[in-house]
Amino acid sequence: MNEHTNPMPQLKKPAFEVEDGGYVALLVLVTFAFAYLVAPFFGAVLWGVVAAIMFEPMTRKLASILGGRKNLAAALVLILLLALVILPTIVLGISLVNEASALYAKIKAGDISIPGMLQQIEGALPDSVLQFIRQYGLTDFNTLRRMFGSSVTSGLQTVASQALVLGQGALSFLAALGVMLYLTFFLLRDGQRYTELVRGAMPLRPKMRDSLFAHFTVVVRATMKGTVVVAVLQGLVGGIIFSLLGIEGALLWGVLMGFLSLLPAVGTGLVWVPVAIYLLATGAVWQGVVLILAGMFIIGMIDNVLRPVLVGRDTRLPDFVVLIATLSGLQLFGLNGFIVGPVIAALFIAMWNIVREQREEARRPLDTALSEEEADAARREAEAHPG
Template identity: 65%
Template sequence: MRASRKRTFEFEDGGFITLVVLITVGFAYLLAPYFGAVLWGVIAAIMFQPMTARLARMLGGRANLATSIVLLGLVAVFVVPTILLGISLVNEATNLYGQISSGQIDIGKMIHDLHAALPESVQRFIAQYGLTDFGRLRSEFGSSISSSLQSIAGRLLTVGQGALSFVAGLGVMLYLSYFLLRDGERYGNLVRDALPLHDDTRDSLIQHFLLVVRATMRGTVVVAVVQGLLGGVIFSLLGIEGALIWGVMMGFFSLLPAVGTGIVWVPTAIYLFATGELGKAAILVFCGVFIIGMVDNVLRPILVGRDTRMPDFVVLIATLAGLELFGLNGFVIGPVIAALFMAVWTQQRDRKLAASRAASEAANEARRTAEANAEAHPS
């Protein structure tokens, strides 16, 4: 009878676990259209819920007022500037394309000038691959731009739906952020208590997760914004066309360790050197190395700290894989998953070492006991 009850209990328990997994997967699938909005709502809560709680205490416990103030601040500091940047970026790209189409910016002439400034050995090497037909290069470049614009024009029919989706996603993010900022601690406790893990393992992983998310956001977003802003300003002061676009690109590439902003300013400096703009090239190299580059070396260790530092190759692979799988959201998801992967296996190693030490101590204690018994009762 007991064995039958035990088997019934195990079967029902397994069935409930299966039901929990299936419903959780179904709920995640349901949220998939607003995955980005939910992700950024959770990130906003993780980053600013402690600030909201402190502000609520300062306001005499008025949590709704404190949450509204923090949320309005987030909209003013992050949402509105991002929208304005997107509009300016579209305008700059349109203006740049107009200059290329009208011949004000002649890509073929730029390539020809760069080729003429190269050493003869390099010119012969390039000639071997048939890259000296500048007319053809210019034609292919213009054709690729035209194809891109045709693709964009084809999407204009759905611009209304896209705008509606953007507004809906933004609304979901702000709505979710409000409740998570106000009641985030209570919801966090509910999730923590429901996790099927030992208390010490659960608390350690949650603490590491929060630490990694905050460090990732500080160490990537802040550094990207600062480097992109500095790069755009420097390009603008040097009179380089499309400074806003280059600044945004430098901010984006700053997310990738070992690549960084150099992928933008180094080729630009080489072109300026090759075309005789030695002063501008020297200034760009100096600023790239000692201003833009030093931002990463100085700010990132301060913002991230040593507790969440991962090898650069892990960060690079995780970021690229995250961007490939999740789009722009992947620059957060990739490093967080990699950090949690390392944390889980570090805990597994620590548990195994602790078990090994405990077994060794038990064996030593048993040996000492046996030796003491042998001394007390000699044969």
């Protein structure tokens, strides 16, 4: 071959081809189709992922103790989860439905009269308080009694009717529970491998991707510890206090306090404050005083003391963000929303924090260079004018 012969020119591959756009469109379509496919088990998948994130450190430590037996470690953690969390939750739900049914039956039979209780409170209020209430237009106590009484009755009826719903949907509940446990087992056993697969497929810069994954894990654990643990403790302590004071429906009130503890600031006070007012107004003075003191210094302090410790200062969201995210999550996703809402809000803030950190890092070399130039100028100025 002649040495002066030019080699074949290499054609540069275009940066973007039609086939690439077609593949991206197909990828998006298939992803949405898969999301639609698993939508009926959204709750089961969500709680499976959350359980795996929460118990993955325990599984890893247990596997190291057992000589690397991941199957056995994951199975033992799953049994522990089933015994300490899932079964007690099911028993609590059944007991709650039974107690609500009993209270609803007493109200329907006339043994308990909600309007009568409100009438007792009205009769015990001093004239100054009644005048203050009338200034704000709450003059028709009969209408107020009917509205409040019908609201409580309909709420108890809704909870009591869940017994029939649970009976009819037992098969779907068992299927969702099975999917959740099955998914949790594999995520506990092979979670790190699946995480690396997802991490490698994400179209993000490595530093942003790793920071986002770290934030997601921290946020899920902090949200669960800061909501579920505090809610369980506040509901448990509140139910015990109600039971010791002889208040009927202590289990129902305890569960309601635990649920309302998800709302910051107001939370459990929406339950124990009206009950304490009723006790004081009906002559049960010492029970009302004890309930007020217990609500302020025991039930309330659980949130004030434990939540910062469990959540941590760095991952704790502002109270107004938690309130809005929790209420919106419950409205959009049902019971799953109390974890979905705060997690989405926390990820929203975390992603904008990542953007801020990236911008600060990009400006740092320029600031360093400017500071060095300023130092050189000051040094030259000092040398030119030594006096």
